[in-house]
Amino acid sequence: MQQKVEFHDRAGKALHNPQIRSNFRYAMDGLMLKRLRSFPDLDELNRLRLRSAEIRANALARLPELLEQLEARCRENGIQVHWAETAEQANEIVLGIMNRHGAKLLIKGKSMVSEEMELNHYLEQHGIECLESDLGEYILQLAGEPPSHIVAPAIHKSRQQVAQLFKEKFPDIPYSDDVDTLTRNARDILRRKFYEAPVGLSGVNFAVAETGTICLVENEGNGRMCTTIPPVHIAVTGIEKVVEKLSDVPPLLSILPRSATGQHITTYFNMISSPRKPDEKDGPDEVHLLLLDNGRSHIYKDAELIATLRCIRCGACMNHCPVYARIGGHAYGTTIPGPIGSILEPQKAGLDQLGELATASTLCGACGEVCPVRIPIPELLNRLRFERVRQDHTGATRGQGGQRDPWEARIWKAWSWVHANPMLYRLSMRMATGLRWLLPNRLGPWTSVRTAPRPAAKSLHTLAREKGFDHE
Amino acid sequence: MSEARTNILRRLSAGKPHFAAPAAATRVPLARWDVPGRIDQFRNKMESVRAEVHVTVRDRWPDLLKSLVTEKQLSNLLYAPNGPLGETLSQAWRKEDPSPLICRNEAVDEWKEELFFNIGGAITAARWGIAETGSLVLWPTTEEPRSFSLVPPVHIAVLEAKDIYDTFADLVEQQNWHLCMPTNALLISGPSKTADIEQTLAYGVHGPIELIIIVIT
Amino acid sequence: MNLRKSYPEQPERIYFFGTCLIDILYPEAGLAGMQLIRREGVDVIYPLNQTCCGQPAWNSGYRDEAREVAAAQMACFPEDYPIVVPSGSCAGMLRQHYPALFAGTPQQDAAQAFSERVFELTEFLSRVLKIKLNDLGKPVKVALHVSCSARREMGVANEHQSLLQQLSNVELVEQERKEECCGFGGTFAVKHAQISAAMVEEKATALVASGADALVSGDCGCLLNIAGHLEYRKAQLPGSHIASFLWERTNAAEG
Structure with a gap:
């Protein structure tokens, strides 16, 4: 239950931090509005969501064979394919590639899988410098913080906070809190690093089995830099990111940036199918594709929960989540925060560890409504709430039943007994209405910001009879 | 084959849930334009992300380019003499001295320092365009490698209007991309940008600060 | 999701599911809902044995407990009348989640049929009764x-x-x-x-x-x-x- 305490603690701190509250509120309002404006035609949006969900569900239905096909096509194209069951194995593979080249600097494009692996920490322990090149990730690396959003990692920081950070880290550069100046400074600092780095790393948005193609969506150009300039490129991805055909890509590319940031398309869409060919004048000589499982194949077993793996990491669910908007990404304490994180991370780490996250939702449904691949997030949160307290060990989820609290279970048993027995229910209603003035004015956390509910003098059961409504 | 591979595939195959892949695909109607509409759409979308678009006829584009180079005060302009634009470009500056055009025939590794720190701009052809999203499509070649459109602060691209497709889906299908994927296929929609600080757009973070497109009708 | 596309004609008789919150805290709201429907010439039946839709337990992960309560509710509405609920939340439970709650049990089909009879109150007033309201109140x-x-x-x-x-x-x-x-x-x-x-x-x-x-x-x-x-x-x-x-x-x- 340590995780539970920590979550409440972190959430509480965020709620009492006005800067965090206003930074997130401002950012989420903006992102929601931009998404709304980018889908002027609701019919198109609905069809595109259906199509995208079909593409992802189809890929998952055939996942083992598509992974084998992806591997075969990549190998034919000259891309080296690696498999890792755990984050530890994945880190070792990256380290092995670095060591083979005697490389001491890894320049990174944005990759949530590398966050999941805690790759930077691992490589630094082995004497290798990792440098984030996405502007948001770079800012966070300077600050020593993890991302708080999967698409806009530094969204919790104001521009003044970023300016202050630059001033501390680069005292020679004149202070400025102008966004263009800050951006230009980062460009100058990182340019030399792209030039020097022997190995570049990127994530993967879609991996196309049909052609052995790695697709990358980005705006800054750092993703292209990391995959073009250094002599070695390592792409890391979860095993679920595969799609069957190249023709599956355009619909996903159409819905992803619009759902994420309301852009009709990102500046760059980069499709990599091979290392540099003999007659070509640039591009990496080696391309590695690292396929990471890390609990995904376990999620894969359940016909309902498998929908979790459809995710294309747009972040729309967090942008629209009223809980996320209040507490921000760090409170979740996981790589992926927000609604998708609350279904994905507990399944990976085990419900005994992170099951509390599944309760941190009002089930308002905003996440499910905007999900571009129609993941029924509220239904899956509900399912995980069941899994965390169920007693029969079916093995469907990790840490099943691990958060069953005997007291809570007894309360629900009693609740069920009263509500399944009409006589008992009516008796308790009569007691509540009759004794209503004796009920306390303070009801734990409820009355910390609300008045206590007061039972009516007569229940509806009584009023209905008095006003002449039949009972059958 | 690795043990991890065997284990992952075994777990996936054993755990494969009992559901069929969705059969009937939902049709998403694709946007359509006539020829002038297509160019307008391309231009509007590109301009909305701060790319500069110039539409001109074939005979005029070298002069247009020359005025752009002067206007932008480009110290030099990287080009590929053997690329699709090479001959026209060489001729355009033939009579003048000095010409801003420079070329390098070696692999980029050999002159990386110069590429990163001494090139003012680069010009490449764009293989196709996409009207719907306002995108250039590049398949970098031996003559015009990937770095040309990435590293210099200004990228000038020349696109034939007839090569603009309505949508990315049309292009992928009609050009049979699944049979012939190059080392790198690239969609470019505007200059490099970021909104990582306070959602505020800033241009030119790592890639080109300016993207200039000459569309030849 | 299971949103309705078409609505039936005005029925002679309906069941009213009052919900537990209304029963004890806002009974006047339940009564008003029944009176609005009765005023349109529809018989309103308020089954005595109804208690709660079971949603609190369902959303807390206690599915067996929710099912026990839900089964007791289904037994309260035996005839094929529409069931009107003055709450989007409880109506959602009855309409959207009962089929899932009873999936794989002998009551699966019954739960499906039951759920299809459920209407949220405002939906029932405007779509089925096509109610016309004459405002007598102050601005x-x-x-x-x-x-x-x-x-x-x-x-x-x-x-x-x-x-x-x-x-x-x-x-x-x-x-x-x-x-x-x-x-x-x-x-x-x-x-x-x-x-x-x-x-x-x-x-x-x-x-x-x-x-x-x-x-x-x-x-x-x-x-x-x-x-x-x-x-x-x-x-x-x-x-x-x-x-x-x-x-x-x-x-x-x-x-």
Whole structure:
């Protein structure tokens, strides 16, 4: 239950931090509005969501064979394919590639899988410098913080906070809190690093089995830099990111940036199918594709929960989540925060560890409504709430039943007994209405910001009879 | 084959849930334009992300380019003499001295320092365009490698209007991309940008600060 | 999701599912709902043995307990009459979640058939009864809070709004971020009290800023939360259930 305490603690701190509250509120309002404006035609949006969900569900239905096909096509194209069951194995593979080249600097494009692996920490322990090149990730690396959003990692920081950070880290550069100046400074600092780095790393948005193609969506150009300039490129991805055909890509590319940031398309869409060919004048000589499982194949077993793996990491669910908007990404304490994180991370780490996250939702449904691949997030949160307290060990989820609290279970048993027995229910209603003035004015956390509910003098059961409504 | 591979595939195959892949695909109607509409759409979308678009006829584009180079005060302009634009470009500056055009025939590794720190701009052809999203499509070649459109602060691209497709889906299908994927296929929609600080757009973070497109009708 | 595309003709008789929150805390809202339907010439039956739809246990992960209570409810509504529910949330449970709750049990088919008979109150009034409302009340500015389940699970936000728009002396004002959850979420409000508090505070602030004289909602969970907080901060913005509000403004005897 340590995780539970920590979550409440972190959430509480965020709620009492006005800067965090206003930074997130401002950012989420903006992102929601931009998404709304980018889908002027609701019919198109609905069809595109259906199509995208079909593409992802189809890929998952055939996942083992598509992974084998992806591997075969990549190998034919000259891309080296690696498999890792755990984050530890994945880190070792990256380290092995670095060591083979005697490389001491890894320049990174944005990759949530590398966050999941805690790759930077691992490589630094082995004497290798990792440098984030996405502007948001770079800012966070300077600050020593993890991302708080999967698409806009530094969204919790104001521009003044970023300016202050630059001033501390680069005292020679004149202070400025102008966004263009800050951006230009980062460009100058990182340019030399792209030039020097022997190995570049990127994530993967879609991996196309049909052609052995790695697709990358980005705006800054750092993703292209990391995959073009250094002599070695390592792409890391979860095993679920595969799609069957190249023709599956355009619909996903159409819905992803619009759902994420309301852009009709990102500046760059980069499709990599091979290392540099003999007659070509640039591009990496080696391309590695690292396929990471890390609990995904376990999620894969359940016909309902498998929908979790459809995710294309747009972040729309967090942008629209009223809980996320209040507490921000760090409170979740996981790589992926927000609604998708609350279904994905507990399944990976085990419900005994992170099951509390599944309760941190009002089930308002905003996440499910905007999900571009129609993941029924509220239904899956509900399912995980069941899994965390169920007693029969079916093995469907990790840490099943691990958060069953005997007291809570007894309360629900009693609740069920009263509500399944009409006589008992009516008796308790009569007691509540009759004794209503004796009920306390303070009801734990409820009355910390609300008045206590007061039972009516007569229940509806009584009023209905008095006003002449039949009972059958 | 690795043990991890065997284990992952075994777990996936054993755990494969009992559901069929969705059969009937939902049709998403694709946007359509006539020829002038297509160019307008391309231009509007590109301009909305701060790319500069110039539409001109074939005979005029070298002069247009020359005025752009002067206007932008480009110290030099990287080009590929053997690329699709090479001959026209060489001729355009033939009579003048000095010409801003420079070329390098070696692999980029050999002159990386110069590429990163001494090139003012680069010009490449764009293989196709996409009207719907306002995108250039590049398949970098031996003559015009990937770095040309990435590293210099200004990228000038020349696109034939007839090569603009309505949508990315049309292009992928009609050009049979699944049979012939190059080392790198690239969609470019505007200059490099970021909104990582306070959602505020800033241009030119790592890639080109300016993207200039000459569309030849 | 299972949103209705077509609606039946006006029936002779319906069942009313009052919900547990209304039963004990807002009985006048349940009564108003039944009176509105009866006034349109439809017999309203209020089965005595009904208690709660089972949603609290369902959303807390206690599915066996929820199923036991749900089975008892299904037994209360044996005839093939429509079942009208004055709550988007409870209607959503009965309509959208009963089939899942009973999936793989012998009652699977019965739960499916039961769920198809369920209507949320505003949906029933406007779509099935095609009710015409004659406003007898004084001019008033009203802010409408549509619950998340009414909006997203039942898809009846427009029905809420169109009923209020029929009232000639009611001016609907819009609060900022009206589509955002109020932070109730059942046990969420207690389990994650601090987050819930932050949500309801912002919701209440937006409602007060809207300039409304009254708050109307179709769900008593939201009312309990929002009005409870408004009262706590001593704001002069009373809340009422949409059924009570409609009945009070259109009933000659009481209005």
